Amino acid sequence: MYHYNDFDTAFVRNRVAQFRAQVGRRIDGSLTEDEFKPLRLMNGLYLQLHAYMLRVAIPYGTLNSRQMHQLAMIADRWDRGYGHFTTRQNIQYNWPKLRDVPDMLEALADVGMHAIQTSGNTIRNVTADHFAGAAADEVADPRPVAELLRQWSTDHPEFQFLPRKFKIAVTGAEADRAVIRAHDIGLRIVERDGAQGFEVIVGGGLGRTPMIGKVITDFLPQADLLPYLEAIVSVWNLIGRRDNKYKARIKITVHEHGIDEIRTLVDARFAELRPAFSGVDQQILAGIEAQFAPPPLRAAPVAPFETAYAKDPVFRSWADTNLTAHRDPQHAIVQISLKAHGATPGDASAEQMRVMADLAERYGHNELRVSHEQNIVLPHVHKADLPLIHAVLQQHGLATANIGLISDIIACPGMDYCALATARSIPIAQEIATRFDELKLEHEIGDLKIKISGCINACGHHHVGHIGILGLDRAGVENYQITLGGDHTQTAALGARTGPGFPAEEIVGAVETIVQTYLDIRSSREETFIETFRRTGMTPFKSALYPDKEAARDAA
Amino acid sequence: MSREFTPKVVTANDLIEGDAIWLTEDDGWTRDIAQAELIEDEAHGQLRLLHALSQHSVAVGAYLAEAQLGEWGPQPVHFREIFRTRGPSNHAHGKQESA
Numbered sequence A: 001m002y003h004y005n006d007f008d009t010a011f012v013r014n015r016v017a018q019f020r021a022q023v024g025r026r027i028d029g030s031l032t033e034d035e036f037k038p039l040r041l042m043n044g045l046y047l048q049l050h051a052y053m054l055r056v057a058i059p060y061g062t063l064n065s066r067q068m069h070q071l072a073m074i075a076d077r078w079d080r081g082y083g084h085f086t087t088r089q090n091i092q093y094n095w096p097k098l099r100d101v102p103d104m105l106e107a108l109a110d111v112g113m114h115a116i117q118t119s120g121n122t123i124r125n126v127t128a129d130h131f132a133g134a135a136a137d138e139v140a141d142p143r144p145v146a147e148l149l150r151q152w153s154t155d156h157p158e159f160q161f162l163p164r165k166f167k168i169a170v171t172g173a174e175a176d177r178a179v180i181r182a183h184d185i186g187l188r189i190v191e192r193d194g195a196q197g198f199e200v201i202v203g204g205g206l207g208r209t210p211m212i213g214k215v216i217t218d219f220l221p222q223a224d225l226l227p228y229l230e231a232i233v234s235v236w237n238l239i240g241r242r243d244n245k246y247k248a249r250i251k252i253t254v255h256e257h258g259i260d261e262i263r264t265l266v267d268a269r270f271a272e273l274r275p276a277f278s279g280v281d282q283q284i285l286a287g288i289e290a291q292f293a294p295p296p297l298r299a300a301p302v303a304p305f306e307t308a309y310a311k312d313p314v315f316r317s318w319a320d321t322n323l324t325a326h327r328d329p330q331h332a333i334v335q336i337s338l339k340a341h342g343a344t345p346g347d348a349s350a351e352q353m354r355v356m357a358d359l360a361e362r363y364g365h366n367e368l369r370v371s372h373e374q375n376i377v378l379p380h381v382h383k384a385d386l387p388l389i390h391a392v393l394q395q396h397g398l399a400t401a402n403i404g405l406i407s408d409i410i411a412c413p414g415m416d417y418c419a420l421a422t423a424r425s426i427p428i429a430q431e432i433a434t435r436f437d438e439l440k441l442e443h444e445i446g447d448l449k450i451k452i453s454g455c456i457n458a459c460g461h462h463h464v465g466h467i468g469i470l471g472l473d474r475a476g477v478e479n480y481q482i483t484l485g486g487d488h489t490q491t492a493a494l495g496a497r498t499g500p501g502f503p504a505e506e507i508v509g510a511v512e513t514i515v516q517t518y519l520d521i522r523s524s525r526e527e528t529f530i531e532t533f534r535r536t537g538m539t540p541f542k543s544a545l546y547p548d549k550e551a552a553r554d555a556a
Numbered sequence B: 001m002s003r004e005f006t007p008k009v010v011t012a013n014d015l016i017e018g019d020a021i022w023l024t025e026d027d028g029w030t031r032d033i034a035q036a037e038l039i040e041d042e043a044h045g046q047l048r049l050l051h052a053l054s055q056h057s058v059a060v061g062a063y064l065a066e067a068q069l070g071e072w073g074p075q076p077v078h079f080r081e082i083f084r085t086r087g088p089s090n091h092a093h094g095k096q097e098s099a
């Protein structure tokens, strides 16, 4: 587990003290909102529809038990007893009072956490595969690199006033669980001839103009990483468009200039920058790697797991759905679903946070992860401990066996909280999950990812959902546009629109129609939704969704 | 051609609490839209908005929102403004708690 060094600690404390003074001056009237707003955004404080919102960074989604306990304490003491885990592996508090925010930040600093740079045109919180350091399919743990990037970009003078915000994601595995193709830069650790390096993907992003990132180099030697990334950011800083905020993201730069021209420019800039990197960064990286040393895993019989698996169908269903292979066969990666049917995706109560923190402390080497799918992960659990863990989770509404299924929905806060929203997302997610739970079809349907955003900013990743839902305002009424065929993994793709949107009362029915169509036309139980969609294309889904239109066309 | 002016209220977020507030006729702020001043004249609306924007130490991000006269006073028209009078739909938090 990485620990902040003295410099980081002093920096964070200093920032809290500064912000406390700024809040004081805002409240006594010596700062106007225009002066204060950029300051509060730098400290993760937004003003939403009903209250302020504090967004706390969880770098590469890794937390220890003490930190999770502190998040619970903050939720109880200064918020409404819960927190919302987001697709950016952050936690958001929806109800802080302006006066209390400095105390909340102080409490975060006590456990080495902060809300810095979760906003503004800077390099944002670097995200990583939530199974990092545990997954069986991993070349290397991506978090040391994510941490190196965090240290390099935090307060880097050249990166404080970029054309737009900039997001980086890192994975160490072939299976992409970090959505690296939808980030400004995506990195995948690869091995070639025994040496480690990176596949570098650039220019992905969702939002108003969604793009799948393009490969700029398929192998970058490890030691070249920082100068190469600096070259990319520098080229974009120079030729990126500052005239129009919607065209300023690097995805537009890559799209307008083409990946080949960008590659040429980056290579030239890289040649200039490379000599300045003497290798200190590699020493720092080695130091960070030591702090991410894998936990000592115990060797013990897994018989208790096998017994429970054979005897208890509820446990078996949970184990089949919520566990992932660990690199050590006696261990498992546990996903704790924050998607109980009918609950708000990503919300956890303070009590649930404490339960998860305690489980991690006792059975999980003190480690928790936040997944971009808005669930919590215990990365290193011995299989013998699973029956007990499952029993505890059951008592706290945390044992829902639905990871990767239709009710494991990503949803942004939408118009229930967000000031930018054009429609609500949360109630749509709640209704879909409740409906398919009633139908008892989830396990029959299998792998199906629904992702919902409440506006074009796409915080809910709707473009890369197998079924994507985008909430819009159509003449003063909430209306939902559906896309099909999106994919957030290594085979990333953007979904295509089905046609006209649906009002709120019809959206659950529309999703049901799509799913029923899939069940009718899949070639076998093994063919997943996305595979069926790729085989058949949009037509069967379209005719099922818009039968009148089809009829009208046939008649014409 | 400017369209016919539709009635408005001035609304903002409270500086400390962060919740929705509405401007009243006597230059105060209320948490109940029904107590707000219903503005039926465009020029007057601009003046009231300017006044609200000068209230730095109370109100943040003031704007004019469409409203209509209901039984008890002004009511919101757009669903976004309706939600602002209530709170989120997933938890009974916000204004609906005390309603």
Ligand code: HEM
Binding pocket: A046, A048, A053, A085, A086, A087, A088, A092, A164, A165, A182, A183, A204, A205, A206, A207, A208, A249, A411, A412, A413, A417, A418, A419, A420, A457, A458, A459, A460, A461
């Ligand atoms: C509620 C307050 C929020 C506000 C005001 C907000 C605002 C925004 C805006 C304006 C963008 C678009 C930026 C751009 O395209 O340049 C954006 C993107 C994004 N937001 Fe949020 N957001 C909020 C909450 C969330 C939450 C809760 C999540 C996670 C569930 C989230 C995840 C993301 C992600 C992943 C993107 C990137 C999409 C992309 O690749 O362009 N945001 N957000």
Ligand code: SF4
Binding pocket: A412, A413, A414, A415, A418, A419, A420, A421, A422, A453, A454, A455, A456, A457, A458, A459, A460
């Ligand atoms: S997608 Fe839109 S509505 Fe949803 S959180 Fe982002 S900005 Fe808000």
